Amino acid sequence: MLEAHSAGSPTDEAVRWTDLEPVQLAQQVLARAGYRRRSLRKALISGDVEPYERDRQFRLIATLRRQARARGVPVLCVDTRKKERLSHLPRRGSCYSTDVQFVYDHDYRHLATGVLVPHGVYDYHGNAGFITLGTSRETSACVCDAIALAWQEDRAEHYPHAQQILLTFDAGAANVARSLRFKEDLVALSRRFGRCLRVALYPPYTSKWHPIEHRLFCHVARRLSGVILDSHQTALKAVQRTHTQTGFTVTPRLLDTLYELGRNVLRHSSISTTNSFATTLFSGNETTSSMPIDFRDRM
Numbered sequence: 001m002l003e004a005h006s007a008g009s010p011t012d013e014a015v016r017w018t019d020l021e022p023v024q025l026a027q028q029v030l031a032r033a034g035y036r037r038r039s040l041r042k043a044l045i046s047g048d049v050e051p052y053e054r055d056r057q058f059r060l061i062a063t064l065r066r067q068a069r070a071r072g073v074p075v076l077c078v079d080t081r082k083k084e085r086l087s088h089l090p091r092r093g094s095c096y097s098t099d100v101q102f103v104y105d106h107d108y109r110h111l112a113t114g115v116l117v118p119h120g121v122y123d124y125h126g127n128a129g130f131i132t133l134g135t136s137r138e139t140s141a142c143v144c145d146a147i148a149l150a151w152q153e154d155r156a157e158h159y160p161h162a163q164q165i166l167l168t169f170d171a172g173a174a175n176v177a178r179s180l181r182f183k184e185d186l187v188a189l190s191r192r193f194g195r196c197l198r199v200a201l202y203p204p205y206t207s208k209w210h211p212i213e214h215r216l217f218c219h220v221a222r223r224l225s226g227v228i229l230d231s232h233q234t235a236l237k238a239v240q241r242t243h244t245q246t247g248f249t250v251t252p253r254l255l256d257t258l259y260e261l262g263r264n265v266l267r268h269s270s271i272s273t274t275n276s277f278a279t280t281l282f283s284g285n286e287t288t289s290s291m292p293i294d295f296r297d298r299m
Helices: 022-032 051-071 140-158 180-193 211-224 232-240
Strands: 006-008 016-018 075-080 084-086 114-123 128-134 164-169 196-201 250-255 280-283 286-289
Touching (some): 051 196, 075 140, 075 211, 084 232, 114 211, 114 232, 128 140, 128 211, 128 232, 180 196, 232 250
Parallel strands (some): 164 196
Antiparallel strands (some): 006 016, 075 114, 084 114, 114 128
């Protein structure tokens, strides 16, 4: 290593020198020994998840999507983005502006003037996005109201003859598989639509493979990057400008409804209490599970 960068005294063989700096020498020694700077990789699963069962659920959802396309059944991917606090708070990213924009030096909660709950519905086959901006909190009732708003205002006209809707969720937040409130609200949503709802949940810890993440939320996050969200209307206008060069656009709506926490499930409800939610059909006042796979939410 030092041979190409070393020289010696012509009169004294014991005297040698090198033109390498100590830092350069250390870097070459580390490189030869196989050391280099590496970032941490998220690969370990923090939970008891069987790879075979997880793969089986992915294949099941893919099959349901293919069958839905062949039968003209709409496939709606549903999820909630990270909640945002409203005010002149610091946010990641940058945007074009004619001058410096000033925000608070900290993002303390007491500085916020409100909260923004972005809830997305992505039409998998139609390649269309719908964002509902909630002003309260994320509950199962909020999720179902957001789905209803997206369907009635944007998607229903594209599927006038559909008798069934396939909904895909990840296994967390207000739409966990074991939530009776969520199942009760889905039954009410089915009555509201007058259509059967087939629901399939992605396995725990796999939400990043949900199509809505890389087909809708990535574009919305880019549009909101570096924008001061001082009000719901500001956020609404920013999301409304979301588009891609291929023509993809997003339809935003404001959902200004107060949702309560701790709502009790009706005692006479006949909804199944099973944790299995691989694929469940909601129709009227019944729920029928098919091809159950025991994916219990551990998040």
